[in-house]
């Protein structure tokens with residue numbers, strides 16, 4: 215006896231929705247999945263008619279589904295958006311090469327224009343070369359920091375009104391737990407925001423998949439036969455995120471609604487006035503948004519160029535000491551040269 | 558590379574690596590009597606905490622007792638000669654609390670802590686026992702009695718955790734525990750079990766018990782005319798309570814779950830956690846130092862394994878961190894102390910069951926949850942999305958299937974939804 219679709223559409227159910235545990239047919243799942251994202255976009259007022267929106271495209275499942283659904287909803291509900299794909303080439307052989315092919319396929323399938331920006335052209339360094347210099351332990355810091363700024367640079371270049379990223383509900387819940395584990399209250403207080411940035415100097419980032427479960431994204435991509443690149447990051451994520459992720463997956467098995475409940479919890483947290491909040495400003499070196507002077511990207515870049523790649527990985531004071539030491543050494547060497555030249 | 562990676566670095570740069578504990582082979586309690594105490598320079602420094610120099614027993618006891626006194630003293634929570642209800646639960650930390658409070662009260666006048674304490678054991682052991690009399694239960698009661706009798710300074714009472722509106726008839730002095738106590742418990746017990754069985758998941762049952770227990774503490778405190786109820790939670794308990802609260806959707810009240818003072822109870826009764834800054838290691842050493850006899854403690858559902866409920870999972874997660882990344886547990890605990898409570902405007906805007914501030918107003922996340930439930934049932938027949946959204950909005954506002962849940966918070970609605978007894982929260 216086949217199970218019928220919960221919506222009484224008369225079809226056989228082919229799947230159980232991870233989010234609600236309802237047995238649905240394929241068509242009803244598509245309808246519910248898309249309606250939810252539309253509902254998120256409208257209830258949180260993510261876009262305005264006539265805006266130009268960059269979809270941050272990595273070739274992975276999240277951004278592929280995001281591009282697909284945004285195009286579809288834009289047409290179905292007449293959002294009046296101009297959608298473009300924005301992709302960052304970090305320069306990782308074997309990972310980015312393949313995923314960029316996927317992004318190019320997205321471009322053709324969805325008839326959107328595509329802008330690819332590389333770390334090479336922005337910073338003069340590829341991730342391959344960075345890894346060669348610093349080893350594998352801290353490279354997610356580099357790729358994270360550079361990527362964040364690269365998207366901002368790309369968005370400015372394209373003149374878009376906002377950047378839509380593929381962060382899904384699992385990512386956000388995971389980030390809430392991660393920020394509790396490492397005691398980062400500043401990020402804890404904003405990691406659940408569906409829209410960030412958007413002050414005079416920064417381009418807003420929006421997360422239309424904030425309430426979409428990762429499992430459903432995979433399911434949607436599967437039944438829609440969307441092409442995506444499924445290799446995980448070749449470098450290990452940081453230990454906090456690793457722990458948070460494993461913990462969240464266990465929690466989800468016990469109670470699937472936990473993902474939404476954690477997001478809700480994160481949004482309800484308030485912080486004591488004594489807790490410092492970082493002030494957002496503009497980096498005086500590169501002109502992009504930052505809570506520090508100079509910004510993280512500039513510090514990391516300086517480290518690479520000075521041959522002190524650990525600069526910016528540790529605390530700022532430590533970094534300052536490293537620079538001071540190096541300058542002292544160089545000054546000594548110069549002096550030595552001077553002495554030599556005297557002879 | 559991961560697109561979420563960009564959130565992963567802190568303001569301090571990449572100091573986002575969890576630091577595993579360095580395992581020392583040094584035992585906590587060494588037998589070397591020759592080492593001098595770092596504090597008083599006398600031989601016999603046999604007490605060694607991870608972040609302290611070796612010290613003698615007296616200096617160690619002074620140090621941990623000071624933490625207890627400092628917690629109470631720093632915020633001046635306790636007025637002189639206040640009536641205090643010490644909630645005893647058979648855990649090692651509650652033995653320590655009992656011992657410390659006893660010590661603080663038997664000091665000479667200068668150092669004495671001036672308060673009038675009554676000890677209350679909320680007996681949840683009986684929930685694990687089927688039928689009236691069981692030898693292990695009788696033994697358990699004897700053990701509790703004998704522990705309490707060593708602190709003759711205190712009056713010690715027992716109250717079974719059962720379904721009740723008034724605790725007056727259920728509270729007994731442990732010294733004169735009547736024969737019919739277990740029979741009396743049995744009468745009320747079946748009703749309580751029935752209630753628990755209405756809920757499908759252990760997660761809901763444990764969450765229900767936690768808040769019901771608070772309510773019972775409030776009733777008992779009122780019975781003894783105590784304005785304060787001391788609970789023995791230590792930092793690792795609170796780290797796991799914080800994470801559990803987050804997982805249960807109780808972020809709005811999580812601050813009070815881990816604060817020194819929780820003022821959610823009715824009649825202006827305050828729950829106080831004077832041991833909140835103590836660690837498991839300090840508790841263990843204190844137990845050794847004072848030669849305290851550990852009791853068997855059983856909490857509902859803890860023997861069903863880590864994956865039986867969100868709370869069990871969280872507890873196991875924190876225990877695992879404690880084993881390998883103990884500094885992360887302290888960080889979680891400290892994160893908890895940076896969260897502000899929303900209770901400042903204490904008002905009628907509180908949940909009828911857990912007494913936390915209602916948390917559903919203007920929540921797009923809760924709207925998304927409700928919308929999800931509704932749209933799943935409509936599938937391709939979805940015509941007017943804004944109509945479904947209106948319906949979802951009504952649910953968020955507490956109008957669900959004709960029931961009025963306007964005074965129930967989100968997490969308690971999860972208990973409600975999980976229960977076949979729709980009056981469960983109105984107890």
Ligand SMILES: [Zn+2]
Nearest residue numbers: 219223239242
């Ligand atoms: Zn269907």
Ligand SMILES: [Zn+2]
Nearest residue numbers: 497500509512
């Ligand atoms: Zn900069």
Ligand SMILES: [Zn+2]
Nearest residue numbers: 354447558559
């Ligand atoms: Zn990465």
Ligand SMILES: [Zn+2]
Nearest residue numbers: 594597613616
């Ligand atoms: Zn000493």
Ligand SMILES: [Zn+2]
Nearest residue numbers: 908911966969
């Ligand atoms: Zn509640």
